[in-house]
Each structure stands twice: as structure tokens, then as C-alpha cells.
Amino acid sequence: MAQPLTLPLYPPRPLPIARAWLKEAINQSLPSPGPGPLPASLSSNLSSPSSILSLSCRALSQPALAPSSPLLHLQSKPYPHIHLAPSLLVLQFPMTPSPVPPFLLLQYLSPVMTFLVQLSGGSELAFVQEPEDVVALREHPLLLRCQVQGEPPITISWQQDGMPLENNSGATLMPDGSLHLGGFPSRHAPQGSSLLPASVHKYNCVAQNRYGRLVSRRARVQLASLSRFHHHPDSVVVEQGGVARFQCLIRGVPEPTISWEHNHTALNPTNHRFTLLPAGILQITSVGQSDVGTYRCVARNIASTRYSQEAQLALSVSPPRLLQEPEILSGPQNLTLTVHQTAVLECIATGHPRPLVSWSRLDGRSIGVEGIQVLGTGNLMISDVSVQHSGVYVCAANRPGTRVRRTAQGVLLVQAPPEFVQWPQSVSKPPGSSAIFTCVAHGVPEPRLIWLKNGKVLSPGDNVKLTHNNSTLMLAGVTAEDEAIYQCVAENSAGSNQASARLAVTGAPEPPPVPQGLQASALSTSTIRVSWEPPSTGDNPSIIGYVLHLQSEGGGELQEAVSKGTFEHVFTNLDPATTYSIRLRAYSAEGASHDSPPVHITTMGSVPTSLSSITAPVLNATSVQASWDLPPHPGLIQGFKLFHRKLPAAHFEGPLLLASSASSFLYTDLEPAALYEIKLQAFNGNGDGNSTARFVSLQDAFTADAGMWGLGKPGGALL
Known part of the structure; x- marks a missing residue:
């Protein structure tokens, strides 16, 4: 008994497709009063390997929310992201097989919901490349590609027409999972017959690992062929200056290209009087004596070349009519295409004088201009068709200067292959x-x-x-x-x-164990370092990450997520001299662990801030009153340090230690006419604050005093 053709895929590769799982919703209840828990779902749209992940949050019932407020908020921002809508977040990150990208904390606002999302480079099973439709030549090999990625080990096999492909089929399974066919398995088609059913086979690539089995799209493999002509061109008699039309019809795989010969010589396609349409149609305008002769069409594809029977073009012996009603020799035919193909709608008319050809849609919609082109004297070509191009198209032939017209219409139907929206x-x-x-x-x-x-x-x-x-x-x-x-x-x-x-x-989910050894230490007035013990060997594979919860007394909770290989984290931008409670949770695919025992840590206190200003009015030639405003929170200050120096001395004298309630100090016995600098700074147990300085000149005060004795002018100055 023949064995199925299978092959383990080697080497195994992780799947570079971003997936997001909703692990846990934290603090789901609404603030009171409120209607109760607000269900929400978090999902990701997955496609081929990409560096773009879109996360959408859909609320089943939504409270009043400002339209500009995002429903999804990224708490940590390690990757570029943009909000396309309040509930849609698009995230970009580099797709690498390893290491696994870290966690993200997504927050659903109003009320606050926090979701732990894991971005993973590995997944169950998926096709990276599926087999495509192909045309085969007899006795020529071909390759059907199939690339699969997922968790190894992966086994690849193939099906032909829904049945397993066996070892004795003559096919070879390549190391990457592709299928090599040595020859097309079909009997010869009789000469000149239409395509036989055996000339078409459908192939599926089948991938399997421990998660299950996956079947690719069906790829059509057709034997190249060219049938006999179903319709040969007919002979025509045309008036001098009139219009001639020939058509031939033939089928082939792939679709044959059609060219024309006049008296066994290929027609010049650059001659503007000749219009060749894809459906095997030749149009000749302004027919003259040089056009008389035999015409035949030539059909070619990779399978063969065929020549049609010959048709004669002759000129009418009757004199041309001076007035001839417009007549459409051939109007548009019903046409069914697939998106992105090119549509050619024929319209060729005769009459004297030559009629004007125009196009419109029966529904009154504009045909547009993008991708629109006129071939010859009136054929309509639409490039890169879309579903919106579907409709009934009307060709009209008008006698110039009159309302005399003839019309013909045809239906263009544009199909689109399926695309998933969910x-x-x-x-x-x-x-x-x-x-x-x-x-x-x-x-x-x-x-x-x-x-x-x-x-x-x-x-x-x-x-x-x-x-x-x-x-x-x-x-x-x-x-x-x-x-x-x-x-x-x-x-x-x-x-x-x-x-x-x-x-x-799965059975009842078993959460991961509680993290052990949580410790915290204050690094500065605004930073705290937290560390914990790595899990035991048996628990490590199940843990996918950790979430730290930090909260001050009477304050809100801050949550930070870290990856499974991280056992230390530094909180920043905290308040000084503030006590925080910190707890830790471990997360696995089954959910969250219980909280670790909390630890309490206080950030370092800060030194006093600089005083806003200091004043130093001169009282007389040897006395200065130094004054300052007390800060609004004097509890942060234990006292003041007051320094002074007589310029140009380099060093200050002092400090004079003053109580935290002091707001002035009187300097006496200073040197008359000298220049002094006075400096003040507050201090506490954490150190000295920045100093505030003031320059004072006793020169003018000395001069004023001397003036009282006839030595100078009265006055004073303060720098």
C-alpha cells in the first residue's frame, strides 16, 4: 500500500506574527455610584508577518466620555504608537524571533481598567507562503511553494484533488515544504479539443504540529493548452472610407495573445487606423484600397500557436452614400472581471458623416477620468477596475450637429475575492x-x-x-x-x-506562585529600587511577566509591568520624603498570582528650596538690616545660615546659624564706605539649599554721614 508523502519541516522556525492575549483585568469595578462592572474586550487583528500590531478595545456599555479622550491608553511607551480612534491603538515594534518583546500595560479609561498584554513572537501554526495557481507545460517540472512557521516539530504533506499525495506519485517534497512536480500528471488531450477535466488539478499544502492541522488554500495547476478556433473571422465588404471589423474566438491556458496578419504580413500596431482589442477583435477605420486583401488572426501562448482561416476585405462597388444614419456595428458585451484587471468595452459605429461616440453609465453616475482611456474611435478601456466600476455602460453614436443617435449597452461586473473584516x-x-x-x-x-x-x-x-x-x-x-x-x-x-x-x-487554571524576596531601597528623593528572587526552575517556564503595584498613603496606585527575565525595577518621578507600599504579582497564561507580602519604603527627603529674595537696607555707615520672607511651609526648614564678606575678599565669614522662625538680622560695626556681599541659605537634615545673595555698598551712607559734618552730600545706595 502506498504511503502518504510527508516530511518533517526542517529547520523549525518561530512564527513572526504578533498576537495579543488579554491576561487579566485589574480593578474592573466602577467608582461609586455607578452601574457596575464595565465589560470590555481586547483583541488584535492578525495577518501576514508584520511589524504593526493594532489593538482595539470595545466596550459593551460605555459611560459618558469626552470624544477626544482615548479609551486605550499606553501606560509605558517603549514603542512608537498612534491613536487612530479613541478605542483603537496602533503599535509598531520590531518583529524578531527572540527575545519575546516585553509586556505592555494598556489602560481602559473612565473607569480605570488595566490590561496586561503580552506581545509574543511565537504561536501555534500559520502559513507564511501558500501555493499559488500555476500553468504547467507538459514534461516540464514545476514547483509549488509552501512555507509554514510555528512551534516545532511541524510535519508537511500535500493533497491532490482532496486526496493525500502518495510517495509513488512522482512528486518530491522539498526540505522547506515546497512540492516539486516532475511532470504534469495528465493524459494527452486530443488535437484541437477543448480543455479536459484531467488537465486541471488542485493542490493543498497541509501542516501539522501538536496544536492541530492546517490546510492551505487550493492552488489550481492547469496544463497549458490552446484549443481550435471557435470562431473564424468573416469576410466583409466596406464602402470607401468606411469601417471594417473582424473577430476570432479561441480558448487557451494561459489566455492567448491575439495578433493579426494582412496578406500574411503582420499588421503594424502603430497605425492609428488599426485598433486591436483583447477579445480577438480588429477594427479598421477610413478603409481604403490599401486595406483590401486577406486577414487572419494568430493566437499564441506557451502551449502552441494557431492561425485562423482567412477572411476577405473588399471595397463596395456602389458609390458612397452622402448621408447615412448612425449605426453601431458592435456594442459593448457583458463582461465579468476580477478587481485590478483591465476592462475593454467595445463600441464601433459607422455613418456619414462619421458619428461621434460617447459613453455614460445607465445609473447616471460619472465614469470618472482616472484609469480611463479611449481606444480607437470609441472603445472604452478602464484600467485597474474596482467593485465601484460595476454597472451598465451605454455607448451612444451621434450624428454631428443633430439629435440623431443610436445606443448600445453592456454590463460590467467586477468581482472581488474574499477579504476578512473579522x-x-x-x-x-x-x-x-x-x-x-x-x-x-x-x-x-x-x-x-x-x-x-x-x-x-x-x-x-x-x-x-x-x-x-x-x-x-x-x-x-x-x-x-x-x-x-x-x-x-x-x-x-x-x-x-x-x-x-x-x-x-484546559482544566482549572492554576495561577503562578507568589513572588518571593521582595525588597526595596530608596536611591534618592524621587527613585526607589525594587528587587525580588527569581522563581524556582519548575515555575519559571509558566511565568510570562510581573506587575509591580506602588501606592502612597492616600494616593493613587502606579503599576509597572516587566518581562519574565527581569527581577529588578527602579521607580522614578516619585515624591520626596514619602512612604510607599509596594507589592508584586506574577503572571502566566492561566492568570495572576496572589500579591506578595507588601514592603514599605520612604524616599529620601529633599533639601530646602532657594529663598525667593533677600533685602539689605543700609541703616548708617556701619549698619545693614538683612531681611527675607519665610517660605510658606517652614516645616521643611530647620534653620538659616547667614554669610557675609567684604569685597574683594574671596571667602565668606560665617555661617551665623539662625532659627527657622528668624526673618532678619542686623549687621553692625561694618567698615564704612566698604562693599559687602550677604548670602543666605536654608538648611534641614538632608542638607543645605541653594543660596540667595545680595550686594550692599556703604559708600553713599558714609558720604551722607560726612555731609552732616560738611564732608559730603546726603544720600544712600543699595545694590
Whole structure:
């Protein structure tokens, strides 16, 4: 019996996809009075490997909140981030396999809720590259790529048309998980026949690890082919100066390119009278004698080249009519395309005088100008079509200067492959509970949703319910057998897409042990260092991080999160001479530990601040009164130190120690006519504050005193 073709993926690589888990909501109750706890959910939108993580917070009931206030607030800011909306936070950080990025504290405001979020570089299982549709040449090898990342060990296998690909299939599984096909497994198609069903095969890449099984999108592998012509060009007779049109129809994989020959010579595509349309159409305007002859179309693709039968173009022998009503020889055909393709709507008209061709939409909407181009005399080309381009397009041929017109219309339908607007999220549930996965996809036409469990189609059953057009999957009374990877597959005629999530069925959660050895020491007036013991070897793998809680008496609580390998933290920007209570929690995937025994620590006190000013009025030639204002909180001051010096001396005399209640001091027996500097500083048990100084000149006072005895002029000066 043939064995399935499988291969362990080597080397294993971690999955560089950012995921966020809601670990715990802290302090969930509203301040009283209030309506009670406010439920909120935290989620992340996951896609291909990226350095952008978006976190959204959705409140089930929301109190009055200023529109400008963010619902999500990042307490610590190690990464660039921006608020796109009050409840949407976009975070950017470097995606590296290791080490695991640290924690973030997210705060839900009004009321205050704090969420511990872990950003992790590892995850269960995901496709980095899925196989793509490809066209195969007979007897030529091809490679279907499949790259998977997740927690090792990972096993890769492949399916062909829904069945396991076996060892004797002639396919080779490459070390990176890609599939090498030595030749296309299909019988020869009879010459000139249409494509056979056996010419198309669908391949899936299947990845499996201990979490479950994941199936990639289906990749179509088609054998290159070129059918016989379904329609050959017809001969035409055209008036001199008229319009000629030829068309041929052929099918192929890939779609063949069509060119034309005139009398077995390739047409010059730069001649503005010749218009070649993608659907195998040739238009010739202002037909003259040089255009008479045979025409045939040439179809080419990688499979073959084919020539159509020849058609004749002849000139009419009857004289041209001076007046001819407008006539649309060929109008737009109904066209179905996929987004980003190019639409060409044909409209070729004849008449005398030559009619004017215009386009409009039946619904009255503007066609626009971006990506719009006119080919030839009236064909409409729309590049990079989108769903908004869908509609009925009307071609009108008008006789110049009159209201005589002819119209033709065609429908353009633009399809869009499915895109997810809501992804299923991985959940962990205890036995007997219910698990709900939600998957919402948009596309044109509306996508059909299918759920897979470990790669197999999931049908409604005893505990499986599918509602809302299969967008909601509910598993009731989960057991260990329900633990698996669940995939939501969205399909429509334009393509397919898939998203996955894991259900983990766990027992009663066991929180991590209480952290031990919490210690704290004051480093300065505003900083405290906290340290604790590393966990024992058995507990370390389960811990994902720690959260420190710091609170002063009568003050609010400050929370800081650190990674699992950190056992020391420094609190900054604290108040001086303030006693704080500090406790610590450890976090694991199962929740939070109990609080550690609290420690109490007081920050260092600060030295007094500088005094606002000092005044020193001169009383006489030898006396100065030094005065100052007492600070508003004299309890922070134990006393004052007063210094003075006679300039130009370098050193001050003093200090004179004064009580904290003193607000002045009288200097006497100073030297007349001298210049003094007086300096004052407050002090306490933590040291001296900054000094405040004042310069005083006794020169003018000495002169004034001398003037009383006829020695000078009265007056005084204070610097």
C-alpha cells in the first residue's frame, strides 16, 4: 500500500506574527455610584508577518466620555504608537524571533481598567507562503511553494484533488515544504479539443504540529493548452472610407495573445487606423484600397500557436452614400472581471458623416477620468477596475450637429475575492463550557463560509452549531476531543481566503506562585529600587511577566509591568520624603498570582528650596538690616545660615546659624564706605539649599554721614 508523502519541516522556525492575549483585568469595578462592572474586550487583528500590531478595545456599555479622550491608553511607551480612534491603538515594534518583546500595560479609561498584554513572537501554526495557481507545460517540472512557521516539530504533506499525495506519485517534497512536480500528471488531450477535466488539478499544502492541522488554500495547476478556433473571422465588404471589423474566438491556458496578419504580413500596431482589442477583435477605420486583401488572426501562448482561416476585405462597388444614419456595428458585451484587471468595452459605429461616440453609465453616475482611456474611435478601456466600476455602460453614436443617435449597452461586473473584516480568535476554555468563533468576510459575490476542524470540513452536529450564514461557530460543552485548529474558509468565484484559530481545552487554571524576596531601597528623593528572587526552575517556564503595584498613603496606585527575565525595577518621578507600599504579582497564561507580602519604603527627603529674595537696607555707615520672607511651609526648614564678606575678599565669614522662625538680622560695626556681599541659605537634615545673595555698598551712607559734618552730600545706595 502506498504511503502518504510527508516530511518533517526542517529547520523549525518561530512564527513572526504578533498576537495579543488579554491576561487579566485589574480593578474592573466602577467608582461609586455607578452601574457596575464595565465589560470590555481586547483583541488584535492578525495577518501576514508584520511589524504593526493594532489593538482595539470595545466596550459593551460605555459611560459618558469626552470624544477626544482615548479609551486605550499606553501606560509605558517603549514603542512608537498612534491613536487612530479613541478605542483603537496602533503599535509598531520590531518583529524578531527572540527575545519575546516585553509586556505592555494598556489602560481602559473612565473607569480605570488595566490590561496586561503580552506581545509574543511565537504561536501555534500559520502559513507564511501558500501555493499559488500555476500553468504547467507538459514534461516540464514545476514547483509549488509552501512555507509554514510555528512551534516545532511541524510535519508537511500535500493533497491532490482532496486526496493525500502518495510517495509513488512522482512528486518530491522539498526540505522547506515546497512540492516539486516532475511532470504534469495528465493524459494527452486530443488535437484541437477543448480543455479536459484531467488537465486541471488542485493542490493543498497541509501542516501539522501538536496544536492541530492546517490546510492551505487550493492552488489550481492547469496544463497549458490552446484549443481550435471557435470562431473564424468573416469576410466583409466596406464602402470607401468606411469601417471594417473582424473577430476570432479561441480558448487557451494561459489566455492567448491575439495578433493579426494582412496578406500574411503582420499588421503594424502603430497605425492609428488599426485598433486591436483583447477579445480577438480588429477594427479598421477610413478603409481604403490599401486595406483590401486577406486577414487572419494568430493566437499564441506557451502551449502552441494557431492561425485562423482567412477572411476577405473588399471595397463596395456602389458609390458612397452622402448621408447615412448612425449605426453601431458592435456594442459593448457583458463582461465579468476580477478587481485590478483591465476592462475593454467595445463600441464601433459607422455613418456619414462619421458619428461621434460617447459613453455614460445607465445609473447616471460619472465614469470618472482616472484609469480611463479611449481606444480607437470609441472603445472604452478602464484600467485597474474596482467593485465601484460595476454597472451598465451605454455607448451612444451621434450624428454631428443633430439629435440623431443610436445606443448600445453592456454590463460590467467586477468581482472581488474574499477579504476578512473579522478573524476568529484563539480561545482557551475549561471542559463543559462553550467556545464561539466568529468569522466575517466581504467580497463580490458574497463569499460562502466553510469551517474546517484540523483540515476536515466541520458540519453541524450535537455540540456544533453554525449560525449567521456560517459566520459564527459555537461549540457547546467542549471536551478534550474539541481541542484543534479551526479554519474559516471564505470562497467565491473570484478566489478564496482562510483564517484560523485554536481552541485549547484546559482544566482549572492554576495561577503562578507568589513572588518571593521582595525588597526595596530608596536611591534618592524621587527613585526607589525594587528587587525580588527569581522563581524556582519548575515555575519559571509558566511565568510570562510581573506587575509591580506602588501606592502612597492616600494616593493613587502606579503599576509597572516587566518581562519574565527581569527581577529588578527602579521607580522614578516619585515624591520626596514619602512612604510607599509596594507589592508584586506574577503572571502566566492561566492568570495572576496572589500579591506578595507588601514592603514599605520612604524616599529620601529633599533639601530646602532657594529663598525667593533677600533685602539689605543700609541703616548708617556701619549698619545693614538683612531681611527675607519665610517660605510658606517652614516645616521643611530647620534653620538659616547667614554669610557675609567684604569685597574683594574671596571667602565668606560665617555661617551665623539662625532659627527657622528668624526673618532678619542686623549687621553692625561694618567698615564704612566698604562693599559687602550677604548670602543666605536654608538648611534641614538632608542638607543645605541653594543660596540667595545680595550686594550692599556703604559708600553713599558714609558720604551722607560726612555731609552732616560738611564732608559730603546726603544720600544712600543699595545694590
